Amino acid sequence: MIDLDGVGVDFEGVRALEGIDLRIEDDEFVTVVGPSGCGKTTLLRAIGGLQAPTAGAVRIDGDSPAVAQAGARLGFVFQNHTLLPWKSATENVTFLREMAGEEPRREEAQDLLASVGLEGFEDAKPRELSGGMNQRVAIARAIHLGADVLLMDEPFGELDEITRDELGVEVRDIWRRERKTVVFVTHSVPEAVFLADRCVVMGATGRIERVFEIDLPTSRDEDVFGSRAFQEQVAAVRRTLHESYA
Incomplete structure (x- = not known):
């Protein structure tokens, strides 16, 4: 289990994250979506122990990220392989x-x-x-x-759309088989909805605007992209993003 309690991060007086309260359950697939500069990568780095919070605390099964990382309980996948x-x-x-x-x-x-x-x-x-x-x-x-926890920072960001879709299906299948806890950062709303059990929407102020429970079948393939349920949930996440920047 990953617990973030009042997590804030400042960079030379600039607030990148503020008041982040989030609990991620074991074996859950959580995506974090938002535009550039909203703090989503900083959030992932705080979970992984690559960025120390200036307020609040992060715990992974009760331990600090540093302890979890030293025990090889955290795996990282970045945009650059x-x-x-x-x-x-x-x-x-x-x-x-x-x-x-x-x-x-x-x-x-x-x-x-x-x-x-x-x-x-x-x-x-x-x-x-x-x-x-x-x-x-x-x-x-x-x-x-x-590792029990996989932290993925826009790993498909440099790939074409078809390859992204294919890899999304594969990653979701691997997650179902391996039962890891996954936190996946992306700019893409459709990608965030397709992959997630829950989708965290970040706002411009470094806060969480809303957390969506994604209502799609556990087993997903490319056919999901054309479903009404998928399109409605993508639209709902996009509305939240637009409202947070209005």
Whole structure:
């Protein structure tokens, strides 16, 4: 469980986050959406222990983010895949476990690569893979670490729309299978709604404007995008965003 209690973050007198109260349950998929500069990445960094709050506290199963990070309980996936260019896909997947002092599981890593559509590319270097394929490797790497919590900061931001949709379906399927707690930051309202159990909408003042319970089937594929329920919930999230900036 992730608990944020009155979390605020200031940068040289500028308030990036203010009064953030949020509880994220185990195995929940939560998306955070909002325009540039609203504090959503700062929120993710505070959860992950990469940014210390100037007010309030963050707890992960009762521990500080630093303790959770030291115990390899947090996995990160960024917009830039940060793969090591001289390592193969399999070696990149096992790298974080090795760095954490854990035994790398090559066969498990290759199974993970197959599960994200990369069977046959186990020995490929990042330069031999497309942007979407490299992001699949980065996702497999975070899962292979064995972390309970995955923190994902716009991992599809540089990809084309079709690839984003495909990866969204895959990430949702992986989440259902692995039962991780996921916090996923995005600019895209449709992406936020498609992926989430709950969608957190950030406003211009670094506050949470509203949290939406997403009412869609647990198992989701591309057909969801054309459903009336999906379109209505996307419209509701967009209205909240527009009202917060009016």
